[in-house]
Amino acid sequence: MDETENNTSIDSVEVGPSSPRVVATPRIPIPVMMRETPLSTKRERQALTPRFRRPAPRMIKTVPQTRSIWSVRKDTTPQLVTPHGPQELESPHYDRANTQTFFEQVFQIDEIIGRGSFGEVFAARCREDSRLYAVKVSIAPMRQHSMSKYREAESHMIIPPHKNLVKFYRAWEETDRLYIQTELCEQSLQQYCSVQHALPENEIWNIFVDLLEAVHHLHSNDMIHDDIKPENIFLTKHKICKLGDFGLVINLKNPNDVKSAEEGDSKYLAPEVLNGKPTFASDIFSLGVTILEAATDLDVPSNGDAWHQIRNGQIPERFFVGISSDLRVLIEQMINKEPMKRPTSDALRKHLSIRTRLDSRRRYILSMDMRDGFCNLMSSILVWCMAFLSVVFHPVTRFHEAINNRRSELCAQFVNNQQHTPIQTPETSKVYSESLTGVALRQASQISPFDFSDDENPPHSQRRLFTGPVSRRLNFDDEMEDEEQATCSSSNSSAIETAEDSLSSPKKPVIPVTRQFSSRGTPKSARRLIPSYRNRSGSRDPTHHAGAGDSMNSSILDQERTDRYLRMRLAEQQLDWNDHSNMIDEAPPPMSCPPRIRRSLRDMPRMPVLNFNLLDEPIKKGKEKPVVEPAELRQRPMRNGLKSLRSRMASFQGSSGDEN
Numbered sequence: 001m002d003e004t005e006n007n008t009s010i011d012s013v014e015v016g017p018s019s020p021r022v023v024a025t026p027r028i029p030i031p032v033m034m035r036e037t038p039l040s041t042k043r044e045r046q047a048l049t050p051r052f053r054r055p056a057p058r059m060i061k062t063v064p065q066t067r068s069i070w071s072v073r074k075d076t077t078p079q080l081v082t083p084h085g086p087q088e089l090e091s092p093h094y095d096r097a098n099t100q101t102f103f104e105q106v107f108q109i110d111e112i113i114g115r116g117s118f119g120e121v122f123a124a125r126c127r128e129d130s131r132l133y134a135v136k137v138s139i140a141p142m143r144q145h146s147m148s149k150y151r152e153a154e155s156h157m158i159i160p161p162h163k164n165l166v167k168f169y170r171a172w173e174e175t176d177r178l179y180i181q182t183e184l185c186e187q188s189l190q191q192y193c194s195v196q197h198a199l200p201e202n203e204i205w206n207i208f209v210d211l212l213e214a215v216h217h218l219h220s221n222d223m224i225h226d227d228i229k230p231e232n233i234f235l236t237k238h239k240i241c242k243l244g245d246f247g248l249v250i251n252l253k254n255p256n257d258v259k260s261a262e263e264g265d266s267k268y269l270a271p272e273v274l275n276g277k278p279t280f281a282s283d284i285f286s287l288g289v290t291i292l293e294a295a296t297d298l299d300v301p302s303n304g305d306a307w308h309q310i311r312n313g314q315i316p317e318r319f320f321v322g323i324s325s326d327l328r329v330l331i332e333q334m335i336n337k338e339p340m341k342r343p344t345s346d347a348l349r350k351h352l353s354i355r356t357r358l359d360s361r362r363r364y365i366l367s368m369d370m371r372d373g374f375c376n377l378m379s380s381i382l383v384w385c386m387a388f389l390s391v392v393f394h395p396v397t398r399f400h401e402a403i404n405n406r407r408s409e410l411c412a413q414f415v416n417n418q419q420h421t422p423i424q425t426p427e428t429s430k431v432y433s434e435s436l437t438g439v440a441l442r443q444a445s446q447i448s449p450f451d452f453s454d455d456e457n458p459p460h461s462q463r464r465l466f467t468g469p470v471s472r473r474l475n476f477d478d479e480m481e482d483e484e485q486a487t488c489s490s491s492n493s494s495a496i497e498t499a500e501d502s503l504s505s506p507k508k509p510v511i512p513v514t515r516q517f518s519s520r521g522t523p524k525s526a527r528r529l530i531p532s533y534r535n536r537s538g539s540r541d542p543t544h545h546a547g548a549g550d551s552m553n554s555s556i557l558d559q560e561r562t563d564r565y566l567r568m569r570l571a572e573q574q575l576d577w578n579d580h581s582n583m584i585d586e587a588p589p590p591m592s593c594p595p596r597i598r599r600s601l602r603d604m605p606r607m608p609v610l611n612f613n614l615l616d617e618p619i620k621k622g623k624e625k626p627v628v629e630p631a632e633l634r635q636r637p638m639r640n641g642l643k644s645l646r647s648r649m650a651s652f653q654g655s656s657g658d659e660n
């Protein structure tokens with residue numbers, strides 16, 4: 001085709017000594033199909049074709065089931081593949097009795113990271129050392145007695161390890177499938193290039209140098225890789241290139257390998273291999289195409305004219321824009337049609353551009369290895385330390401926990417045992433209980449702490465008054481039971497007033513009594529216990545019709561209660577507060593008691609013993625005087641401690657004496 005007729009084509013622009021005329025044409029994008037040459041970059045192809053997005057890899061928990069046309073022997077025991085033949089495979093995590101495969105038992109499978117013609121590749125964490133590996137599993141069960149059965153595994157074992165080759169760990173066979181465990185890399189060069197497209201030149205040189213080292217290592221060991229391509233080249237997290245997939249590797253020392261040599265990927269295939277056997281030079285050709293693809297983002301053709309165009313050295317100039325002449329020359333030499341004209345790996349290493357980079361690259365890889373080794377060492381030391389510390393401090397933490405629990409148990413026990421309220425007046429109960437619970441009395445002057453009539457769940461400190469041994473100890477006699485207990489517990493002294501109940505019986509003398517259970521100020525829990533309250537609330541209930549017997553009983557009960565109350569008040573009045581011989585001698589609180597409670601107990605005056613005999617004395621009818629509740633007591637402000645109670649009692653005594 002005449003170039004002058006198509007001067008709008010980019011590919012028609014020829015620059016260089018071979019072209020006499022340089023035609024500077026405007027760079028109008030032309031669809032690939034209309035171009036003179038079918039070669040294009042991968043980015044251009046992506047722009048023309050609908051974008052295909054590979055679906056996210058599926059999380060696989062087990063090795064997928066596959067079918068085979070081959071009838072296979074189900075040998076379930078895993079066999080380690082070694083250069084000296086199969087050997088028994090052992091692992092502390094493998095249980096023969098378990099129906100799962102060795103792979104499923106010893107590895108925790110993360111995801112599928114790749115699929116090839118041979119098999120599927122899984123990223124899996126080995127339970128033996130908790131590290132991640134790539135495990136390649138053959139898709140189809142392999143034919144029995146197949147000569148090439150273990151080729152990839154054998155190649156891995158034969159090739160001496162090299163920093164630019166994917167590291168091999170082990171291979172085993174189970175249920176006629178081959179498993180190859182190798183080092184896990186971050187991604188393949190093909191994946192990296194498909195994202196980055198044309199890579200910067202320094203990265204290209206690094207890749208070139210790494211791959212050249214790998215190829216040189218293989219060639220110097222009489223091995224031909226035969227499948228060099230970006231899909232079989234892997235990048236680590238430090239961007240170090242590693243050559244992998246030794247499925248087609250030819251060991252020149254093994255005549256069987258040479259005989260059964262297969263062609264690699266046609267995209268990267270040297271032209272002479274179509275009619276012959278792979279050679280070192282064919283590897284160099286594949287490496288040259290790989291570097292060309294990485295450097296120019298060329299969409300490498302697998303066949304057709306474009307395939308021949310590359311092999312004839314007719315790569316349009318535009319692909320080399322921005323690439324140094326050194327790199328371009330080396331690439332062109334490597335993809336030379338004539339295998340004899342291609343440089344050997346050794347000759348390439350001696351090239352000035354590569355030789356200068358080899359040393360720095362070696363140092364970089366060494367430093368990264370050392371860094372990784374150091375990080376691994378530190379992390380394993382850290383894990384050991386953490387394990388050690390957790391073992392050492394486990395008993396200490398348990399001990400501390402146990403002591404704390406015991407201490408709180410003892411405190412609770414002590415508080416319960418120390419509750420003593422021999423004088424069962426609302427005032428004393430309140431003072432004592434509040435001193436225990438730490439509720440300040442000044443708060444009580446504003447809001448009665450016991451007025452939670454509408455609250456079924458009073459605060460914890462208040463709830464204590466109605467539970468436990470306090471109320472149980474208040475039984476002066478069996479009959480009093482709930483009523484008296486509740487009277488003593490319920491310390492709403494503002495409830496002292498003339499009893500409405502006593503007015504219900506006109507025959508009885510009008511005696512001022514304590515209204516024991518007012519609907520306001522008496523906790524519901526206490527109200528429910530008390531028959532008088534129940535009767536009262538029952539009479540309010542329109543559905544409740546109390547009979548004559550009921551009212552008689554209740555008036556007798558009220559009378560009794562009033563009598564008892566008056567006797568109690570008399571007993572209180574006759575207390576000798578200065579008689580210390582009559583005091584209860586209590587042991588000091590133990591040290592396990594919280595200091596706050598200990599302090600309040602220490603500051604409290606000792607409680608006098610109540611003379612209960614007074615209660616048993618027969619009541620002298622007519623002699624008893626109605627107790628008039630002093631206004632001071634009724635409107636009593638809630639003040640601190642027994643001191644105020646004592647002074648009030650004294651004044652009350654005095655006032656009653658005056659009356660006498």
Ligand SMILES: Nc1ncnc2c1ncn2[C@@H]1O[C@H](COP(=O)(O)OP(=O)(O)OP(=O)(O)O)[C@@H](O)[C@H]1O
Pocket residue numbers: 113114115116117118119120121134136166182183184185186187188231232234244245247
């Ligand atoms: N060690 C590894 N680290 C990370 N990814 C890997 C590793 N080995 C394989 N892969 C991924 O799995 C894909 C297929 O792996 P591999 O090339 O070994 O399989 P294959 O069956 O030989 O395929 P093909 O014959 O097409 O080359 C690779 O392209 C790569 O994406």
Ligand SMILES: [Mg+2]
Pocket residue numbers: 116231232245
């Ligand atoms: Mg492969």
